[in-house]
Amino acid sequence: MDIINITYIWMLIALIVFPINLVYKAPYGKHSTKKWGKSIDNKTGWTLMELPALLTCPLTYFTIVEEINLSIVFIILWITHYFNRTIIYPLRIKTKGKKIPIAIVASAFFFNMVNGFFNGYFLTLVQFESISHMYLILGLIIFIIGFYINISSDNILIKLRTKQKGYVIPKGKLFNYVSCPNFFGEIIEWLGFAIMTLNPGSLSFLIWTICNLIPRSIAHHKWYQDNFENYPKKRKAVVPYFL
Ligand SMILES: NC(=O)c1ccc[n+]([C@@H]2O[C@H](COP(=O)([O-])OP(=O)(O)OC[C@H]3O[C@@H](n4cnc5c(N)ncnc54)[C@H](OP(=O)(O)O)[C@@H]3O)[C@@H](O)[C@H]2O)c1
Structure with a gap:
């Protein structure tokens, strides 16, 4: 079996893991x-x-x-x-x-x-030379935006622990819209990478990232709702205004 077919099987495994991740939280x-x-x-x-x-x-x-x-x-x-x-x-x-x-x-x-x-x-x-400039520029912009959202959201979470040890409701930037902007940023980042590089490897990574992080963000969102009575009602799990 050649490596492309193995990569397709790898993508299929991600799709099988997705519903399992929805039931069993890492x-x-x-x-x-x-x-x-x-x-x-x-x-x-x-x-x-x-x-x-x-x-x-x-x-x-x-x-x-x-x-x-x-x-x-x-x-x-x-x-x-x-x-x-x-x-x-x-x-x-x-x-x-x-x-x-x-x-x-x-x-x-x-x-x-x-x-x-x-x-x-x-x-x-x-x-590299044969990649359309449109894919290259669009993908790079999306990658950089995702990278920024991921790191700045992780930074907000890290700072929450400077004064106390437990969990508090995160606020600011994309946390005002979703419970897990760090996961949203990570998904955006690898979407940009897949657009730029257009190959089965980066596509499989995008699929795996979605199949891992969407269920984890739904679990985090429910955890916040169960643990904080005053959790903002309009906040979504991972994609602003949508999911
Ligand atoms: N590409 C992928 O498939 C993939 C998979 C997994 C993770 N990641 C990336 O890895 C990074 C970390 O993932 P993660 O699952 O550990 O993220 P997370 O659950 O959001 O936690 C990130 C950090 O913030 C702390 N934290 C979370 N919520 C908090 C709150 N309400 N109050 C105070 N501290 C809080 C966590 O402490 P505790 O550990 O004590 O909860 C942890 O140290 C993310 O950027 C994610 O995108 C990528």
């Missing part, structure tokens, strides 16, 4: 439970599970590509995102004493390894 953060066996320090868990994505995509790309060309720009965008998620983000989050199940870290590690490989592999086939 047991970390707000949805932590002790039922999922042994766990490790939350910050270490984040670095461990994201590291394969940071490394596998560029390593695959540089191993396979015969001549470095302008599509290296996509690798730089990838590294920028994953350097933040793997190194900077875990150092900044205020989750001292919190744990994450090894089962979650292991499954995310596997996912990031496969996803990093597919993206690195298909980026070697992308001919």
Whole structure:
């Protein structure tokens, strides 16, 4: 079986995982439970599970590509995102004493390894010069907007923990419209990446991100409604005015 067909199967798995994610919440953060066996320090868990994505995509790309060309720009965008998620983000989050199940870290590690490989592999086939300027510019603008929304929303959440340890209702920027603007930003970001690079690897990553983060944002939204009586009624879960 060739790699394109394997990538289609990988996309199909994401679609199968989607309804499962709607029923079973990934047991970390707000949805932590002790039922999922042994766990490790939350910050270490984040670095461990994201590291394969940071490394596998560029390593695959540089191993396979015969001549470095302008599509290296996509690798730089990838590294920028994953350097933040793997190194900077875990150092900044205020989750001292919190744990994450090894089962979650292991499954995310596997996912990031496969996803990093597919993206690195298909980026070697992308001919930068032949991409339509419209896709390139539109995709890059969407990617940058998503990146900004994701990081600025994560920043608001991180700052909430400077004065107290628990959970409070986040406010400001897109939090005035949705419970999970960080997830909204992440989805927008990989939508932009898929538009720019137009390949099965980036498309599969977009599908996986949607199938992981839409159910998690619905679970977060319900958690806020159940835990805060004064939770803003007009706020949606992840897409302003829509979902
Ligand atoms: N591409 C993908 O498929 C994918 C999948 C998962 C995550 N991500 C990205 O990874 C990042 C983190 O994901 P996550 O699921 O951990 O996000 P999250 O549940 O929104 O939590 C982010 C951080 O903020 C804290 N926090 C959340 N709500 C809070 C509140 N109301 N008051 C005070 N602190 C609060 C959390 O602490 P606690 O840990 O104590 O809750 C955590 O440290 C996001 O940017 C997300 O987009 C991407």
